Every structure is written in structure tokens, then in C-alpha cells.
Amino acid sequence: MNMNFSNEEKESLIYDVRLSSVGPGRVTGSDVFHNPGGLDLAMKLHYLKVVYLFDSEAMQGLTITEIKDSFVTIFNYYFIICGRFRRSESGRPFIKCNDSGARTIETKCTKTLDEWLAMKDWSSYKLLFSQQIIGPELSFSPPILLQVTQFKCGGISLGLSWAHVLGDPLSASNFINLWGQTLNNLSLKIPFNIPRSAPTSLKPGLEKDPVTVKRVNPIGDHWILADSKKMDTFSFHITSSQMNNLQAQIWSPNDEQVPPFESLCAIIWRCIARVREGSEPTTVTICRPDPNGRGNDIIGNDQLICKVEAGNECSIVDTNLKILARMLVDQGIDERNQIEEVVEKDHGVTDFFVYGANLTFLDLEDVNVYDLKLKGQKPRFVYYTLQGVGDEGVVLVLPWSKDPSINNIDGKFVTIILPEDEMVKLKSELMMNGVMFEGVYY
Numbered sequence: 411m412n413m414n415f416s417n418e419e420k421e422s423l424i425y426d427v428r429l430s431s432v433g434p435g436r437v438t439g440s441d442v443f444h445n446p447g448g449l450d451l452a453m454k455l456h457y458l459k460v461v462y463l464f465d466s467e468a469m470q471g472l473t474i475t476e477i478k479d480s481f482v483t484i485f486n487y488y489f490i491i492c493g494r495f496r497r498s499e500s501g502r503p504f505i506k507c508n509d510s511g512a513r514t515i516e517t518k519c520t521k522t523l524d525e526w527l528a529m530k531d532w533s534s535y536k537l538l539f540s541q542q543i544i545g546p547e548l549s550f551s552p553p554i555l556l557q558v559t560q561f562k563c564g565g566i567s568l569g570l571s572w573a574h575v576l577g578d579p580l581s582a583s584n585f586i587n588l589w590g591q592t593l594n595n596l597s598l599k600i601p602f603n604i605p606r607s608a609p610t611s612l613k614p615g616l617e618k619d620p621v622t623v624k625r626v627n628p629i630g631d632h633w634i635l636a637d638s639k640k641m642d643t644f645s646f647h648i649t650s651s652q653m654n655n656l657q658a659q660i661w662s663p664n665d666e667q668v669p670p671f672e673s674l675c676a677i678i679w680r681c682i683a684r685v686r687e688g689s690e691p692t693t694v695t696i697c698r699p700d701p702n703g704r705g706n707d708i709i710g711n712d713q714l715i716c717k718v719e720a721g722n723e724c725s726i727v728d729t730n731l732k733i734l735a736r737m738l739v740d741q742g743i744d745e746r747n748q749i750e751e752v753v754e755k756d757h758g759v760t761d762f763f764v765y766g767a768n769l770t771f772l773d774l775e776d777v778n779v780y781d782l783k784l785k786g787q788k789p790r791f792v793y794y795t796l797q798g799v800g801d802e803g804v805v806l807v808l809p810w811s812k813d814p815s816i817n818n819i820d821g822k823f824v825t826i827i828l829p830e831d832e833m834v835k836l837k838s839e840l841m842m843n844g845v846m847f848e849g850v851y852y
Contacts, residue, residue, distance in 0.1 A: 424537045424559065426518045431552075432478050433492050433511030434485040442507040444490045444605035446575055448753035449711040449746055451503065452623055452762045454544075455635045456574035457797040458582050461538045463523060466564030468787035474558055477568075477593065478514055481556070484589040485512070490603045490709065491576055491585070495548040497631075498608075502758040503548070503575075507605060515540060515557040515569075523565035527791060532645050532825075535793050539569030543797070545632040565790075568782075575633075577709035579794070580699045583777045584708065590782045603708050609754060616755070620748035622695045622717050624767035624800060625760055635763050635798040642830040643795060644837070646846040647810060648674070649821040656844060660731045668739045671807055674822065674845070675771045676734035678805055681839035682769060683726035685832050690727065691769040691802060692720045696742055698773035715749065715764060716742030738771075766800025766827075774808045775822075795825055803828035 446454075485492050492512060493505040519526065526534075540555035553576050557569035572582040588598060619625060626635065648656075653670050656677060661667045675696075683690040696716045703712075718741050720726060726734070753762065764770070779792050794806055806825040824846075828836060840846045 423520055423534060424517045425520065426516075428516040430478070430514050430516070431511040432481045432485065432514050432556075433509045434489045435482040436486050438489045438507045438509050442605055444493065444505040444507055445608045446503065446505070446758075447606065447609060447710070448750035448758065449715075450575050450577075451758045452749050452753050452764055453578075453711050454503070454573070454575035454633050455626075455629065455761065455763045455798045456765050457543060457634075458570075458572040458574055458579055459536075459539045459795045459797060460570045460572070460582065460586070461535055461793040462568045462570075462586075462782055462789040463527070463791045463793075464566050464568070464784050464787060464789050465523060468784035469564055469566055470785060472593075472785060474516055474560070477558055480593040481512065481514075481589060483592040484585070484598075487588075487598065487600055487602050488585055488709065490605060491554050493553075494551065495544060495553070497548070500757050500759065502608075504608070505553075505605075510552065513540070513542070513552045513555040515555065517557060517559045519559050519561045519567075521561060522563035523561045523790065524563070526561060532643055532793075532795075535795070538567045540571040541797070542571065543632075543634045544573055544575075545634075546630070548631050566784075573633075574711070574798075578697075578699070578711045578713040579772070579774055579777050580713065581709045581711075583779065583781070587778055587781045590784065593784065594786070600708060606707075609758075616748055616752050619752050620717070620745040621693055621719070622715050622745045622767060623749050623752065623762045623764050625762050627761075629761050635766075635800060639801045639829040639831070641799055641801075641803075641827055642833045643825060643827045644833065645793070645823065645825040646840075647821060647823050648845070649810075651821075652844070653821055659844065660735060665732070668735045670822070671771075671773050671775060672735045672738040673731075674807065674824070675738055675805065676731050677843055677845055678771075678824075678826070678840070679734055679738075679769065680726055680729070680731065681836060681843055681845070682803070682828070682832075684839050685835045687727075690725065692722055692724055692726060693768050694718050694738075695764070695768045695770040696738060696773065697764070697770060699776050712746075714742075714744050715746050716744050717768070718742050763798065763800050765796055765798070765804045766802045769802045770804045772796075772804055772806045774806060777808075779808055780811050793825075796827060799827045801829055803832075 493507040544551040553573040555571040
């Protein structure tokens with residue numbers, strides 16, 4: 411059941427809004443500063459938004475006060491994210507670890523959880539997380555915000571708004587999953603976050619910006635990408651059997667198949683190329699967790715940021731899907747070092763963005779999306795989206811829950827963020843190519 415609501419009707423779904431703050435249980439101390447690296451600063455105009463939806467069983471014997479109090483423990487380890495941004499004399503942003511805390515929002519919903527899930531209206535999900543961004547007053551802007559919404563049936567949602575400058579999706583996921591362990595009274599076996607010192611001067615930077623980032627006019631202390639086009643978002647679920655059918659359309663039985671992520675992205679890439687006739691995206695970016703990890707840092711941006719260039723002479727629309735899929739697997743060039751260099755060349759002052767600089771595919775399949783548990787219960791559904799996306803757009807690919815006790819179907823969940831004027835045609839292309847079906851998208 412797809413339902414479309416007016417803005418007034420959507421706003422009326424959420425009521426009884428209360429604000430507060432939660433900080434670490436121990437004092438960090440004075441003059442403790444964390445200096446984001448070049449990769450972190452390249453992501454500062456982006457925000458990760460995550461919603462976890464839980465049945466009422468997960469709340470048995472659990473109160474909102476206990477949920478808020480449990481963040482005190484996890485913030486002892488993640489005290490950096492409870493700080494506030496400042497600027498050095500050179501203008502470079504850094505975090506003063508002053509235990510100012512995270513903003514917490516308590517709300518109630520007029521719907522039951524089942525009614526909410528049945529609405530299948532993605533735009534309503536923004537009611538379950540904060541829209542606040544960093545700035546225009548840095549010293550008053552929390553880098554993370556947490557929203558707890560109680561549904562009429564006793565179920566809840568936990569909405570996380572995470573400033574990407576803090577860390578990549580794996581950082582955010584690990585944080586919230588570890589918080590779940592503290593709520594379940596499990597001991598944490600992680601180091602306390604160690605603030606980074608100011609970076610030393612690098613060798614002279616690149617002459618040319620890497621293609622995976624785009625610089626923008628100075629945005630000052632209001633950290634959000636200015637929209638040159640109105641962006642739209644929609645989501646849909648692909649079952650495993652549907653994914654198998656898509657794979658079979660691309661690969662013959664004798665072929666060595668590439669992973670489903672690249673096959674799916676190849677199809678979506680070609681569909682978007684058809685939508686953008688005359689201006690095909692011949693260069694795309696793939697972002698995914700680094701399998702080698704980030705060492706001892708428990709937050710930070712260390713995901714792979716790889717460019718894949720088909721070449722201007724290549725017609726994406728006319729290229730065989732096998733070739734596009736293998737290109738996504740074999741020809742990605744990681745540009746993290748170059749991004750670091752170009753940001754540090756200007757001492758971290760120049761403003762860049764990554765998501766939507768090219769058409770970007772964000773692989774979230776290894777981000778432990780469904781590992782958060784409340785009272786031993788996994789979420790019914792997890793929704794990811796991004797705020798601050800460039801005109802070229804982003805495709806997010808998440809796993810669907812593999813727990814048969816939650817859903818009797820599995821597969822993948824896809825969220826696409828593109829300019830609004832491209833959406834109707836793209837949905838038609840995706841349906842014609844068997845990627846999605848009428849009535850399955852939000």
C-alpha cells in the first residue's frame with residue numbers, strides 16, 4: 411500500500427517533541443582537541459541518516475530514560491563526537507572535546523509500527539531523524555543527533571543523524587551497535603577514542619583535483635551543500651530471487667559472475683545513462699568499507715573511494731552489461747591519497763564534496779546494518795539515506811535482513827537520490843529492466 415500525504419499530514423504524524431542532551435559519564439578534561447584529517451574534511455558537507463525500527467518486544471521493561479542513560483556509557487569511549495567544532499587561526503576546522511554532548515529528541519507517532527511500514531512513503535522517514543546540520547554557529551552544533559520515536563503499538567524507532575566529517579558509515583554503524591551492547595549490559599572491548607593531533611604539512615599537493623571530489627564556493631560555517639537542482643529520493647526492495655534473475659540476464663552459465671552489487675550497479679548505471687541522454691555519466695565513484703580496516707581509530711573516514719572511468723568515447727547505453735559490471739570490479743582506482751593531498755594543499759580550508767560529484771554507488775552490504783539489538787531483538791527494518799548530495803546523484807545498496815524471524819524474504823534494499831526531474835523516467839527504466847516492480851518502492 412503506497413500512501414501519499416500532504417506536508418501538513420506528514421507533520422501531524424509526529425507529536426509531543428522534547429529536546430535534551432546527553433554527554434559522557436566522565437569528564438574528558440580541558441584542552442583536548444581532535445583534528446579531522448583531509449578525508450574527513452572532504453566529507454564535511456555530507457550527513458548520514460539512519461532509522462532503526464523495532465517491535466514492541468524490544469521495549470519490554472525498557473524506558474526512554476534508560477535508553478538515554480545508556481548513551482552516557484558509550485560516550486565515555488566516543489567522547490570526541492560529543493565535542494563541538496571550532497576553527498584554528500588558519501581557518502582549519504577541529505573539534506574541541508568539551509563534553510557538550512549529543513542532542514536527543516523524544517517524539518511520539520500517531521501510527522503503529524505496522525501501519526508506518528505499510529505506508530511505504532520514504533519522505534515520511536525524515537520525520538524520524540533530525541534535519542539539523544552543522545552551523546551556522548559551529549560552537550552550538552552537535553555533530554550527532556539521536557531521535558527516539560514511540561509508536562502507538564509500543565514499538566520504537568531510533569533515528570541517528572551523523573555528520574560524515576566524524577567518520578564513514580562503518581564508523582557510525584559500529585558506534586550504534588556498540589551502544590546496543592551497553593544497553594544490554596554487555597562489556598565493551600574497545601579502546602577509548604584517541605584524538606588526532608594537527609596534521610603535519612604534506613608535500614606540495616596535486617596540480618589537478620581528483621575526479622572523485624568537487625570543490626565548491628566557500629560555504630563558511632554553514633556546512634551543507636547548496637542545491638543547484640532539487641533532489642528527490644526513492645527506495646525499493648529486491649528479493650534474492652529477483653536478484654538471481656537479474657544476474658541470469660547478464661551472465662551465462664559458463665561466465666564467471668561478478669558479485670551482485672556490481673551487477674546491480676551496472677544495470678542502474680545504464681538506466682541512468684538512458685535518462686541522461688546526451689550527458690551520460692561515463693565516470694562513476696564506488697564507496698565501500700576498506701577490508702583492511704582503520705587500525706586503532708574507532709571513528710574516521712577510511713572507506714574506499716574509487717573512480718571508474720569508462721572514457722568519454724564510451725557509450726554507456728550501448729555497452730554490454732557484462733563489460734560495465736567487470737569495469738566496476740576491476741577498474742576502480744582508489745583516490746583517498748589524492749583527496750587527502752588536495753584537501754591538505756589548502757590546509758583543510760577549501761570546501762569539497764564526494765557524494766554526487768560523480769554518479770556514486772555506496773556499498774553498505776558490509777556495514778553490519780542489522781547488528782543493533784534491543785533486549786536481544788533485531789530491528790524490523792533499517793533505513794539509510796544521505797543529506798547533502800551533489801547533482802550527479804547517489805545509489806545506496808543495503809542488505810535486507812537475513813533473519814527469517816524478522817522477514818521471510820531477503821535480498822537488497824536500494825535507495826536512489828537524484829535530481830527530481832530525472833526520477834519519473836528512471837523508475838520507468840528500472841521497471842523495464844526488471845530491477846523493480848510497480849508498487850514495491852517507497
